Amino acid sequence: MCRRRNLRRTAVSIDGNVSTLSHLGPSWVQPRHYLSIWWLHTFFNGLFGVVEHVKDTLIFAGGGGGDALAALMVADAFGLDPKRTAFATLVWERTLFDPEPGPRAPEDFEAIQAVGEHNHRITASSRLRGDRTTFVPRLAESFGVSYYLMDVTRGPERVRTQISELQQRLGFDRVLVVDVGGDILARGHEEMLRSPLADGLALAGTHDLDADVRVIVTGLGLDGELSEQDVADVHADLIEGNDDLTTGTITPDTASRFASAFRWLPSEVSGLTTAAALGHRGTAEIRSSGLRVELSDESCTVRSFAHDDVYQRNEIAAAFEGICSIEQCETVLQDFGRTSELEYERRSRDRLETTVESRTMKSLPLEELEADLIDYSATVQEEGVQYLSIRRIAKVLDLQRHELESFKTYLAENHADRFQPPIWTCSASANAGQTDPGRSIGFAQVGGQG
Numbered sequence: 001m002c003r004r005r006n007l008r009r010t011a012v013s014i015d016g017n018v019s020t021l022s023h024l025g026p027s028w029v030q031p032r033h034y035l036s037i038w039w040l041h042t043f044f045n046g047l048f049g050v051v052e053h054v055k056d057t058l059i060f061a062g063g064g065g066g067d068a069l070a071a072l073m074v075a076d077a078f079g080l081d082p083k084r085t086a087f088a089t090l091v092w093e094r095t096l097f098d099p100e101p102g103p104r105a106p107e108d109f110e111a112i113q114a115v116g117e118h119n120h121r122i123t124a125s126s127r128l129r130g131d132r133t134t135f136v137p138r139l140a141e142s143f144g145v146s147y148y149l150m151d152v153t154r155g156p157e158r159v160r161t162q163i164s165e166l167q168q169r170l171g172f173d174r175v176l177v178v179d180v181g182g183d184i185l186a187r188g189h190e191e192m193l194r195s196p197l198a199d200g201l202a203l204a205g206t207h208d209l210d211a212d213v214r215v216i217v218t219g220l221g222l223d224g225e226l227s228e229q230d231v232a233d234v235h236a237d238l239i240e241g242n243d244d245l246t247t248g249t250i251t252p253d254t255a256s257r258f259a260s261a262f263r264w265l266p267s268e269v270s271g272l273t274t275a276a277a278l279g280h281r282g283t284a285e286i287r288s289s290g291l292r293v294e295l296s297d298e299s300c301t302v303r304s305f306a307h308d309d310v311y312q313r314n315e316i317a318a319a320f321e322g323i324c325s326i327e328q329c330e331t332v333l334q335d336f337g338r339t340s341e342l343e344y345e346r347r348s349r350d351r352l353e354t355t356v357e358s359r360t361m362k363s364l365p366l367e368e369l370e371a372d373l374i375d376y377s378a379t380v381q382e383e384g385v386q387y388l389s390i391r392r393i394a395k396v397l398d399l400q401r402h403e404l405e406s407f408k409t410y411l412a413e414n415h416a417d418r419f420q421p422p423i424w425t426c427s428a429s430a431n432a433g434q435t436d437p438g439r440s441i442g443f444a445q446v447g448g449q450g
Contacts, residue, residue, distance in 0.1 A: 017194035046164035054084065055170040057213075058163065060150065061089035062177045062202030063195065064103065064182060066267025068136055069258060072143055072179045073274075074216055076254045078301060080245055088148040088163070089136060091122070092198060092341075094348075096401050097133040097266070101345035102326065103198070104128060105153045112149065116169055118162045122147045135265050142261060152201045155324040159205025167211060175213045177206050178309070181223030181269045182231075184215060185238060185305075188228045188336055195223075196316050197329060197340040203317035206307060213307035218250060219299050224291035240311055250277040250300040262421040263412070268389050271422030276300040282386030284423065288395040292385065323432070366410045369397055373411075377426040387423040 059075055061067035063256050068089040075085050092103040106112055106120040110129055113121040128134050140146050148166060150159050163175065177184075183197040185306055206213050221231045237384055239245060251413030255277035262271045276299030319332045326342075333340045376396050377388065388396070394404045411419040418425045 010442055053170070055086040055172040056081070056084045056090060057174040057176060058086045058170070058172045059176045060163070060164060060202065060206065061147075061177060062085070063181075064090040064092040065094075065135070065199050065269030066265070067178050068139055068147060069181055069261055069265060069267060070151065070218065070273070072139070072145065073111070073254055073258050073270075074176065074178050074218075074251060074299055074302070076257060077248065077250055082145070086148065086166065086172060087145055088150050088166070089122075090150045090152050090198065090202070091134050091136055092152075093132075093134050094266070097135075098128065099349050100132060101342050101349060102403050103152050104132075104134065104149075105151050106149060107354045109149075114150065116165050118158070118165050120149045120151075122149055137324045138264065139261065143258075150202075150205070152205070153326050155326060155329060156201050156207075157322065157324050158206035159201065160207075160209065161354050163206065163211075165210060167209075167261045173211050174450050175206055175209060175211045176216050177213065178216045178218075180217075180273055181225060182217045182220035182234065183223060183225040184314065185217060185220075185310060186226060186230065186443075187313055188338065190226060192230070193225050193338070193343065194338075195225065195341050196333060196338055197326070197342065199299075200316040200320050200333075201326070201329060203307075203311050203314055204320035204323075207311050207317070207321070215305045215307055215310045215316075216302065217305065219269055219276075220301065220303070220304040221293075222268040222272050222293050222299055224287060224293055237313060238304070238305060242305075244306045244309070244311070246304045248302050248447045249297075250274070250302060252278055255300070263408075266390065266422075268391050268422060272389070273300055275423050277419070279435075280387065280423065283384050284387040284389060285380055285385050285392050286389040287391060290392060290395075295387070366407060369399075369407055370410070370414070372397055373424070376423070381426040386426055388426060390422050390424070393424060 017048075036326075040355075055353075057075075057080055059071040061071040071087050071089065075082065075087075089102050096099065098104070106114075107220070108128055109120070110123070110127050111125045113123060115121050120138050122140060123146045124137055126137045126140075136147055148162070150162060152159060166172075179185075179199065179202075183193060183195060184203060186193050186199070188196055188200075203215075220234070226234070250273060255274045259274055259278065262274065265271075272284060272286070272295060274294070276295045276297075280295050282295055284293050284295055316333065316336060316338070319336070322327050323329050323332070330340045330342055348362075373393060373396070376381070380388070390404070391407065393399070393407075397407070399407060410420070411424070415424075415437075418428070
């Protein structure tokens with residue numbers, strides 16, 4: 001176990017139609033005082049040739065992957081100044097893109113920038129070593145940002161150390177932990193829960209920071225890890241009657257600014273949230289297992305929770321306190337009777353290694369795949385399914401990574417009306433299930449409840 005300090009906790013809220021973040025702490029920690037201190041910090045660093053740029057907010061993509069894009073969407077929805085907002089993420093891709101199970105550490109990267117003693121920054125030129133792929137550098141390039149890498153391989157204590165160092169360097173006093181799908185709100189015993197490790201690490205690593213910490217959730221239930229009853233329990237425990245909860249929505253304007261990324265970003269849940277924000281409604285079949293989820297107004301709703309409320313509900317995160325390695329965290333999960341993402345990935349890697357070399361596109365023409373997809377779409381449409389995710393298409397058609405990319409290009413060229421990444425519309429009518437996105441409201445406080 002690691003030694004750690006107890007740090008002061010305060011709260012932050014999202015308030016007003018202009019989507020500003022207001023500080024609720026005592027006057028001596030108001031942002032204007034931080035700015036004065038950090039102006040001096042910047043000045044003296046400048047004397048030694050180092051220029052630090054003051055930030056107001058750190059947005060931490062708690063699950064990596066699609067959450068890294070969602071962090072940008074949240075910043076846009078909140079109206080945060082991109083020059084005064086820093087972004088952090090863990091890097092943890094599916095085995096289809098990174099066959100080595102688990103999250104990546106700084107030593108797994110090339111062209112990653114060291115920042116201070118404990119941090120590293122991912123830029124457009126960064127890349128994973130070997131035959132592994134992460135999409136974070138492309139996000140950085142596409143949207144003109146960089147991401148600080150949260151090294152969860154060393155447990156939540158390293159994350160806390162990293163954020164504390166970044167706070168000293170950048171001067172922010174707000175941390176927003178972003179999760180798409182809402183499984184971070186789970187207790188830890190939910191039957192369908194499949195990613196308790198990453199969420200527990202993110203929550204534990206941001207507990208007791210000397211900053212205002214909020215947990216930002218959108219797309220509640222869209223990742224299929226919370227049953228209808230689980231979602232109802234979340235509403236009862238965290239949403240209904242919660243005066244410290246603020247609620248809004250991802251608007252069509254925000255969604256449209258980021259939708260193009262899903263042509264290459266294999267993020268299912270963030271993509272579904274974006275599709276919902278653009279007006280798509282109905283049942284979507286997702287994941288390899290064919291889970292069915294609903295695109296509704298809830299799918300693009302954004303909620304801001306007090307970190308302590310979420311942390312106290314998530315029993316796994318509390319059990320991770322003081323742990324300094326991901327291996328120890330996995331042992332804790334076993335004590336909970338849970339299987340971690342690491343174990344799922346080990347099994348997936350073993351299946352990939354024993355799979356016979358995949359067919360080539362010459363041996364199975366794209367037109368045949370197209371016919372199979374249309375036939376399958378017609379079948380599930382009769383069962384009430386309006387959409388298929390790209391990940392589901394890959395499973396149904398048994399496509400490997402490079403096959404899938406070729407087939408996506410084919411669909412974009414031949415079915416632009418039905419293929420709107422990350423979803424495929426089952427009906428030949430392009431607008432089936434789509435509502436007018438113009439009716440969505442902007443990100444603003446709606447009463448005091450969800």
